[in-house]
Amino acid sequence: LAEKHPKVVFxxxxxxxxxxxxxxxxxxxxxxxxxxxxxxxxxxxxxxxxNGIMIQNMMNEGKIVPSEVTIKLLQKAMLDSGNDKFLIDGFPRNEENRAAFEALTKIEPEFVLYFNCPEKEMERRILNRNQGREDDNIETIRKRFKVFLESSLPVIEYYKGKGKVREIDAAKPVEEVFEEVKAIFNPKVP
Ligand code: UP5
Ligand code: MG
Structure with missing residues (x-):
């Protein structure tokens, strides 16, 4: 995989x-x-x-599935796609995820898109989503927020230290958020 020099954005x-x-x-x-x-x-x-039962149990508790499981799935999906440009969404979620991905794939992200949004707004969106996700209930949502603050924000801080974070105000309407996103991927287009 690494020999193909894929371009990855977290x-x-x-x-x-x-x-x-x-x-x-x-x-x-x-x-x-x-x-x-x-x-x-x-x-x-x-x-x-x-691994099905283990994955289900961890997701219902908002916990982070062991890196090796997730990374194996990501590697397979990257190879199967035939593409060389990837948006890896929702990973890495903790320091261990980050280090294991780097060690196993030898891939460094081009940059990290960080959608910053107040918790109240995120909660409102998830409770309105209604797509039958088992983890979209208020108890699990609270656990997901806690894990995000404790384990995932430090990963964002790590990449901030490397100058790789492109932070976006995600509280705005979808189209307005995408205007900011577009400017990051395509800085030349007005
Ligand atoms: N919506 C979106 N944008 C909006 C906007 N600007 N204004 C108003 N509404 C907006 O959006 C959520 C909802 O909001 C949708 O209804 C949308 O229409 C609306 P979505 O785009 O789905 O947000 P997203 O950030 O993708 O939310 P998601 O719930 O998927 O985020 P999570 O990070 O919680 O979920 P994920 O699927 O990544 O992970 C779930 C669980 O899997 C984790 O809790 C964990 O247990 C496990 N996991 C791992 O263990 N390891 C991993 O590497 C990844 C996941
Ligand atoms: Mg999602």
Whole structure:
């Protein structure tokens, strides 16, 4: 995988900050392949894999699935796609995820998109989503927020220290957020 020198952008932000929504729009405009780590884990769970029950239990507690499981799914999806430009959405979620991905894939992200959104707004969005996600209940949402603050924000801080974070005000309407996103991917277009 590393020999192909794929271009990777990590897309991070709290639960419900709009990562998936914005990634779909980036795909349409900029030719990336969107890989949501959460979606890959949900598909793995539904495939009846030996890890299915473990994945389900961890997601229902808002906990972070062991790196090796997630990274294996990401690597396979990258190879299967045939593309060389990826949006990796919702990963890495903790320092261990980050270090393991780097060690196993030898891939460094080009930059990190960070969708910054107040918790109240993220909560409102998730409770309105209604797509049958088992983790979209208020108890699990609170746990997801706690894990985000404790484990995922430090990853964003790490990349800030490397000058790689492109922070976006994600509290605005979808189209306004995407205007900011576009400027990051395509700084020349007015
Ligand atoms: N919406 C979006 N943008 C909006 C806007 N600007 N204004 C108003 N509404 C907006 O959006 C959420 C909802 O808000 C949608 O209804 C949308 O229409 C609306 P979405 O784009 O889905 O937000 P997103 O940030 O993708 O929210 P998501 O709930 O997917 O984020 P999470 O990070 O919580 O979920 P994820 O699927 O990444 O992970 C779920 C769980 O999987 C984790 O809790 C964890 O247990 C596990 N996991 C791992 O263990 N490891 C991983 O690497 C990844 C996940
Ligand atoms: Mg998502």
């Amino acid at each position: 897309v991070l932000g709290g639960p419900g900050s709009g990562k998936g929504t914005q990634c779909e729009k980036i795909v349409q405009h900029f030719g990336y392949t969107h890989l949501s780590a959460g979606d890959l884990l949900r598909a793995e769970k539904n495939s009846g894999s030996e």
